Amino acid sequence: MLRAFIGLIALVLGGQAGAQTPEWRLQTYDDGAYFSGAISVTSDRDVKLLCGERSARGLSGEQVGNMEPDITRRDSLRLHLGEGVLGAYDGVTQQRQDVLLVVGATGYRLPVVQRNELYSSWEADLPATDAVFAAIAAQPEFEIRSSTGSRTVTARGFQTAHGALTGHCQTMFTAIGKPWSSVPAAAAPVVSMRDVAQASIRSGCGGPARMEPTALHSGDIDGDGLEDVVVYWNGITCSAGYPRPFCGASSCSAEFFVSSLHARGVQPKELLTQGVRMQPLSNGNMGVVTIGTAPTCQRRANCEFTWYWNGRALALLQ
Structure with missing residues (x-):
């Protein structure tokens, strides 16, 4: 279900040559x-x-x-x-x-x-x-x-x-x-995590996709002033091939595109979840709340997990 790192894909600057001035x-x-x-x-x-x-x-x-x-x-x-x-x-x-x-x-x-x-x-x-x-x-x-x-x-x-x-x-x-x-x-130019995330979606679908408002969740997760993005595949329907390639019976894959990790070449975190939402934290950063399935809840009062940036990586808030 979970996918390997999707790098930067198919950025094409400009349009067709046609009658345009060669450059x-x-x-x-x-x-x-x-x-x-x-x-x-x-x-x-x-x-x-x-x-x-x-x-x-x-x-x-x-x-x-x-x-x-x-x-x-x-x-x-x-x-x-x-x-x-x-x-x-x-x-x-x-x-x-x-x-x-x-x-x-x-x-x-x-x-x-x-x-x-x-x-x-x-x-x-x-x-x-x-x-x-x-x-x-x-x-x-x-x-x-x-x-x-x-x-x-x-x-x-x-x-x-x-x-x-x-x-x-x-x-x-x-x-x-x-x-x-x-x-x-x-x-090196500043890499847009939104562009990387959308390229990942195109690659995962093997082409274009229809995205619901729940597909992309954004906020500054690592506190570097740049937008970070979480892709939740529950809100994505691929136009070609299997329409929901990264969803199971009850959960879908979520991918965390965090600029600090991307700059170090670290693969985005991936996990299965029944939901995603962004949560403001007391340190000014954004946390990411995911909803687990019954086997992962253990003794929790609810089945929500909050992920935060600990300075080096994403960690689970206990």
């Missing part, structure tokens, strides 16, 4: 086995900057059918360049050192660029804080040159997209115990 945008992905974050130009998929690693949810690649993920080193971003940029593969060369990023009047030669047979592309790993990224952000465009030709690429939106990418990568690597040292923690 760099962020896309993120997490299938439970691996996560990734990538930025690219809306009209040019031949140039992409990304990071990726194991998902904090801990599923195996076999479970989700993902056997060829992008795995990058901590503190680095991977530059993917398609054949549309570097020319068709000659069937022999696996490495090359002829690729130059020209920004303004300055050229930045890439390290060894490796052939990626899976994606029919080339790739090179660069430090997340490489000087070339700051240089690109300060110009309207840059050029990719090699012995096989050149491509001019817009830098519109690059600064914002690169900042969002490094912030996302920092957050996701921290969640698996590999925080980036080259990107200050302050650079």
